[in-house]
Amino acid sequence: MITLKINGAQRQFDGDPDMPLLWYLRDVAGLTGSKFGCGIGQCGACTVHQDGVAIRSCVTPVRTAVGKEITTIEGLSGSGDHPLQKAWAALNVPQCGYCQVGQIMQAASLLKTKPKPTDKDIDDGMSGNICRCGTYQRIRAAIHMAAKEKA
Amino acid sequence: MNRIENSSRRSFLRQAFGAGAFVLGARILPTPAFAALETATFSPNVFVGIKSDGTVLIVAHRSEMGTSSRTMVPLILADEMEADWKRVKIEQAIGDEKYGDQNTDGSHSVRDFWSVMQECGASARQMLEQAAANQWKVPVSECKAxxxxxxxxxxxKKLGFGELAAAAAKLPVPDKSKLVFKKKAEYRYIGKDIPVYDLADITHGKAVFGMDAKVDGMVYASIEHPPVFGGKVMSFDDKEALQVKGVSRTVEIPAFKPPHGFQPLGGVAVIADNTWAAFQSRKKLKITWDPGPNASYTSSEYKKQLQATARKPGTVxxxxxxVDKGFAGAAKTMEAEYYVPHLxxxxxxxxxxxxxxxxGKCTLWAPTQNPQAVQDTVAAAVGIDKKNVICNVTLLGGGFGRKSKPDYCAEAAILSKQLGKPVKVVWTREDDIHFDYYHAVAALYMKAGVDQKGKPVAWLQRSVFPSIFSTFAPGVKAGSAAELGMGFTDTPYDIPNHRVENGEAVNHVRIGWLRSVANIYHAFAVCSFADELANAAGRDSKDYLLELIGPPRLVDLKAQGVDYPNMGPIEKYPVDAGRLRKVIELVAEKSGWGKRKLPKGHALGIAAHRSFLSYIATVVEVAVSPDGKISIPRVDTAxxxxxxxxxxxxxxxxxxxAVFGASLALMGEITATAGKIDQSNFNNYPVLRMSEAPLETHVYIVETDQPPAGVGEPGVPPFAPALCNAIFKATGKRIRELPIKGQKLV
Incomplete structure (x- = not known):
């Protein structure tokens, strides 16, 4: 039995401690905002925060998350209007939308370390997150917009 | 009261869809969309209903995979009806032929359903106006929605839609000839930028994709498919696989009987109480395969065969x-060969x-582009009537054509029938890359004879590719008219001697349609070759292209012996050289073609292509660094x-x-060795990332009253040739094979 802290709440899990956090979140905890895209940490659809830093939950065994604060899209903002979520809506970023949760979680982590990111910072911070629909231009613009609002 | 089947409605729908497309009395209950319309007080047709509280329910019968058709098709109806979009609720349709065509591909959601939506909306509006007129005892001409x-x-005096719903429901549906449509200037939503219906759900992680569907008592399945297309399970040992915690059993899925179509590939499924356990267990299966007839397929050898075929005369x-006379009389001839791999x-x-x-019924929750194909495929797979297949359509996490092929849906149905409980089949990314319906590989041969000024007097083009139809029928070797009509038999170039040929190709993998289909390789060859001729003649690429297209005119392909299906009625959507010229002129002006000052190593390339009845011209700015690294600072598209x-x-x-096009041009390549696909995930089948993507893409939309055409796909074809034309300008290196990755540019 291990104890996990997800979005501020304690949860017990007695399954396989090697199960990736993504599948725990989706199949066990019922938090399906984080998505499965590749299973090898290549696409970023599964991005969540561990102690405030973006990680790929598809390659993070649940046992390694013990004692850490895990935040998913469901817990990103109490009111559901994080500056990034607002900017995403203002610029109509999503197309199919499947990768966008991972993109937002990655961008939220980026803005913590780079509150005023340059294009290069955004490239470096966001290039682990694939969008097959190709919304990159709007993702970039939305990150700049959210950074402005935060400042 | 069963309004959906009232006779006036039937006649209305018959007019809207054409006779035969609407099946009378076909009812499948309960379903979300129907349930909603059942509770509606007023529902004049299968697409719209009004509840007494005024909520307008509009059925989205097209799938949402990112093109926004789930929003924009209902929006046409809402606008015509004068509904307040804030009070509209969209209900996703299940698969049912009463909606007409639900296959969301071919870029036709808006163009094929605009008028149906308009007619539905106008009917509802006029019935509401009539209901108000009756209540007020005034002429209907004095009542306006x-x-x-x-x-x-x-x-x-005013009455809300909700207040009028009950009375409107008792009225006959107006005849189509009596419908009065809103004028363009009266549109409330069309032409404005209304956000997509699911936007907030998407940004908050609440949107339900197929991956998120859950049913009580559901188990999870992961399937080991035959590694070679057409292979079979000989025997398997699941002892170790069953020892994984959470795994209950394995199930063999039988191999398909050719032709393949949408049938499951066969293999061995592992059943578990979570996805991860199923994935882990599957790795421990010991399966002996009969590789079947395609184990000799190696793409590098196949490429040589296609290229050899392309060098020989084919079917005209x-x-x-x-053309032969034209070549004989030409001042000079030029040849070039092009190649695009599987994608x-x-x-x-x-x-x-x-x-x-x-x-005896099968209910599915599927991210599918084609719920009616799910019905057909599942019905055949589990031996029930398709009326007993209820396909709920979730949001799709991308589709690009893959999700109109429901092999994966049939797998879930087969397993659920066998296990007697709900089953979720989850493919890994490796499954996705290994068992796609691939975009066809193609070899193309081009030859032109030019006059003293470099203008073509004769032009020969040949295309060789395994046909999509080989996946669906035995022995298909020739390209279909549909595939050849995608950018090859329909080029609008004004050349006095012009011959188009097709060579045969035997297929060894599953071939399917991918965003913009055969236009990808055809536009690559045709638009690259046009640019090669322009450069050989020492001419400006854009000016040369306009001359090649010739004067504004409608191109009569029938007169040139072309079996040309077009993507819509040719009278309504002719091949219009004038419209292609116009987008070229527009993009040239907006991109600063010939005027924009560019840094060293940067250059512009242009390509123009008609597909899905739309006319697109793209200018790509490429930057090639001294060590040959490519970036794309800017894209302009008209x-x-x-x-x-x-x-x-x-x-x-x-x-x-632009991103999809750049991805396939720069890095897209599927290869096979001994029948097995060599790539498996994003590490070895890379797709474009943000750092590689065009930094800015500008889109210029021609304002026109021409009938609606395609949007989702036609941006893809001109991108690769425009990029390669720019690379030639920047480096002098002509790219004739995709992908560009791995080719030395400087």
Missing amino acids: TLHQVVHTTSS VRNVGD AHAPMEPMVTVADFRD VDAGMIVSPDRVRSQFEGA
Whole structure:
């Protein structure tokens, strides 16, 4: 039995401690905002925060998350209007939308370390997150917009 | 009261859809969309209903995979009806032929359903106006529907849509000839940038994709498919696999009987109480395979065969004048060969479906582009009537054509029937890349004879590719008219001697349609070769292209012996050289073609292509570093897609098409060795990332009253040739094979 802290709440899990956090979140905890895209940490659809830093939950065994604060899209903002979520809506970023949760979680982590990111910072911070629909231009613009609002 | 089947409605729908497309009395209950319309007080047709509280329910019968059709098709109806969009609720349709065509591909959601939606909306509006007129005992001409209510124009009387619903429901549906449509200037939503319906759900992680579907008592399945297309399980040992915690059993899925179509590939499924356990267990299966007839397929050898075929005469599919005579009399001839490999769709959401088979019925929750094909395929797979297949359509995490092929849905149905409980089949990314319906590999041969000024007097083009239809019928070797009509037999170039040929190719993998289909390789060859000729003649690429297209005119392909299906009626959507010229001129002006000062190592390339009835011209700015690294600082695209619903969503599709096009041009390649696909995941089948993507894509939309045309796909074809034409300008290196990755540029 291990104890996990997800979005501020304690949860017990007695399954396989090697199960990736993504599948725990989706199949066990019922938090399906984080998505499965590749299973090898290549696409970023599964991005969540561990102690405030973006990680790929598809390659993070649940046992390694013990004692850490895990935040998913469901817990990103109490009111559901994080500056990034607002900017995403203002610029109509999503197309199919499947990768966008991972993109937002990655961008939220980026803005913590780079509150005023340059294009290069955004490239470096966001290039682990694939969008097959190709919304990159709007993702970039939305990150700049959210950074402005935060400042 | 069963309004959906009232006779006036039937006649209305018959007019809207054409006789035969609407099946009378076909009812499947309960379903979300129907349930909603059942509770509606007024539902004049299968697409719209009004509840007594005024909520307008509109059925989205097209799938949402990112092109916004789930929003924009209902929006046409809402606008015509004068509904307040804030009070509209969209209900996703299940698969049912009463909606007409639900296959969301071919870029036809808006163009094929604009008028149906308009007719539905106008009927509802006029019936509400009539209901108000009856209640007020005034002429209907004095009653006007305005933003969810009907107002009496000569007094201050008003009645809300909800208040009128019960009375409107008792009225006959007006004859189509009596419908009066809103004028363009009266549109409330069309032409404005209304956000997509699911936007907030998407940004908050609440949107339900196929991957998120869940049913009580559901188990999870992962399937080991035959590694070679057409292979079979000989025997398997599941002892170790069953020892994984959470795994209950294994199930063999039988191999398909050719032709393949949408049947499951066969293999061994592992059943578990979570996805991860199923994935882990599957790795421990010990399976002996019969590799089947395609184990000899190696793509590097196949490439040589296609290229050899392309160098030889093929079947003539278009002919103007006498090409051989033209070559003999030309000042100079030029030849070039092009090649585009297999490509994978790789939507972000791998294939996934939940199926629940019970009491002779199968209910599915599937991210599918084509719920009616799900019905047909599942019915055949589990031996029930398709009326007993209820396909709920979730949001799709990308589709690009892959998700109109429901092999993965049938797998879930087969397993659920066998296990007697709901099953969620989840494909890994490796499954997705290994078992796609690949975009066809193609070899192309081009030859031109030019006069003293470098203008073509004779032009020969040959295309050789395994046909999509080989997946669906035995022995198909020739390209179909549909595939050849995608950018090859329909080029609008004005050349006195012009011959188009097709060579045969035997297929060894599953071939399917991918965003813009055969246009990808055809536009690559045709638009690259045009640029090669321009450069050989020492001419400006854009000026040369305009001359090649010739004067504005309608190109009569039939007169040139072409079996040309077009993508819509040719009278309504002719091949219009003038519209292609116009987008070229527009993009040249907006991109600063010939005027813009560019840094060292940067250059512009141009390509123009008609597909899905739309006319697109793209200018790509490329930057090639001294060590040969490519970046794309800017893309300009001019679009004539006829009338459009949402300018913002049209722009977004062309921004996305630039990324999709850059991805396939720079790095897209599926290869096979001994029948097995060599790539497996994003580490070895890379797709474009943000750092590699065009930094800015500008989209210019031609304002026109031409009928609506395609938007989702036509941005893709001109991108690769425009990029390669720019690379030639920047480096002098002509790219004739894709992908560009691995080719030395400087």
